[in-house]
Amino acid sequence: MQPFLIQLLNGVQLSMLVFLLAVGLTLIFGLMNILNLAHGAFFTMGAYFGLVVANKTGSFWLALLIGPLLPFAAGFVLQFFVLQPLAQRGRSTHLDLALLTFGLLFATAGAVEYIYGSAFHSIVTPDLLKGRVALLGIEYPIYRLFITAVGIAIAIALVLVIDRTLVGATLRAGVDNREMVTALGININVLFALVFGFGSALAGFAGVVSAPVMSIYSSMGIGIVVTTFVVVVVGGLGNLKGSFYASLIVGMTDTFAQAYLPEAELFAIYILLIAVMIFRPQGLFGAVGRVA
């Protein structure tokens, strides 16, 4: 029983990391209908910028705070100056945007490798979160509990913002009826660019959060794109709560497959993806018409 509980804990922790990555993507998809494959690039950018800050200041917390600013700016610029004008010229089918952002993903990996080389880097765990706590008869790393807590906190904050605040209401309105919101005097282009930036910043945040556990390297963002897309599809496109539950499903599937059925791990989440596509193409939690 005890190993099972530990694996459960591992699963929750992985799920929260996946959630941090996927939630930005689902926000962008739900609000703007943009298939953003460059999400992995923002993950990489955040991690590297965090690394630069951590190396300069020696502080993990500053890295966590400042690291996501670069992907935020990059995301804002991408949406406002590239994707938005494209959409206005009618060049914004899913294929157009997928190709554009796909190129961006690899270009970023290439640029990072050009600047920083192909070496592996890491951010040191902050002293406060070093060490382990006795839990269920074993020592569990505090930092992993921290990841879990951060994931849950962000999920709650997002739900509150979108459901209970004026900004959230404007966003929801913008998705449902864009013209009406514009008519009310709200600059929807800036709002969307801000959301795009925010979604990208979340990816960058995930990059810094995961750095003490995993390693930072140029192509780190490429591998995560598929997993995050599985989460977005399973959770229902643009469904925030859905992506939270879907992250839990994907994280748990991955962890338990690795622990008890390693042969199945590689394709377990893809089977899940295919099953969802066949039986509930709107996603497990996707109520039709409800976005964000």
Added chain:
Amino acid sequence: MTISFKGYALIGFAGAIGLAASAAVPTHAQEKGAIKIGLMLPYKGVYAVPAESIDRGFQIALEEFGNKSNGRPIEIIRADDELTPSVGVQKFNKFVQSDKVDLVAGVVGSNVAIAISELADKNKMPMVFVNAFADEITGKFCSPYIARTSFSANGFEYASGKYWAGKGVKTAVTMGPDYSAGRAFIGGFKRGFEDNGGKVIEEIWTPFQKTKDYSAALTQAANSGAQIIYAFYAGAEAIQVVKQHADFGLRTKIPFIGDHWVYDEALWPALGDLALNAQHVATHYPSIETEVNQKFVKAYNAKYKQDPDVSAALGYDNGKAIMLTLEKLGGQMPEDRAKFIATMRDLTFDSPRGKIKFNAQNSALLEKVYVVEVVKGPDGKMQRKPLDQFPGAGDLPGCTKSF
């Protein structure tokens, strides 16, 4: 569509002209030109760091010969196989058809090597593998056109399994990436370990290039009750698994023993103190006190301002074996290219790792495997302290047509 069709037509046309032109060149003029070596390595992705080291070691070897063989300059043409078999095949075909190389060197991933070995055989193109440790490459897939200058997984890991079993380790749990090389290395360890009285309680496989979180696998390993974890990982994966092993406080509970790829120098900056006091098996480390090694380390330091890691040493051996073979053949690629590999098979030379000899399957044998511990040296920098050494094991049988 029309554009790309025209593009293809144009390429085809250009290719035809190139073919006609090369056919028209008399043979003696060709012999005077450069010897072209296609060097295929995974320059990007998880094995980018070892690939770069191999490339550097390879260059050091060529420079030792002045980048010439019998007066003919050596030209290296590089290609990135992206650690993906289909890409490797594509690049190999490019080497053969448009670059018209004399031989191909390099290749790290066994998955790529297996895909290429058949092509090399069919095209009668000498393929000198640098890594590609999976046993079947010089076993089931062997060919008179294929050689490997490093060692086979079994040669390295069988001996390692035997060593740890002899050191009083009774039980182990293995961890490795689920692909051909991971299977080959861990399989070799398991045979050597169990043939000598040890018992592998559990084998844990993680998806190659996909796994980032090893917590589930490590929890299973810690609960298995084994004395050690024996693992094969490299590059980014090695860093993650070693770090996470330490995060869970398992360093004192169940040591994570591996080889020089798990505790590669290139990973030390990212691993920090976690590499300290780790024991591992190695085929090369910079402070081996032989003249050949010290000369190599010095040349490498002069050019790249750092000590060579094991991949650099393997790249060096790859280049050196090729250059020595060309030297014996008078700087010519023989008409029958199998003769190139046959000549290489008869070579014996001193490398930084020890004496290199080939077996009948065209695979280099390991003279020595070292057991080392990572320690802080007097200058405060990390270095390796030799603990022990033992000879490498032979290859698995299975080759029917190496000559």
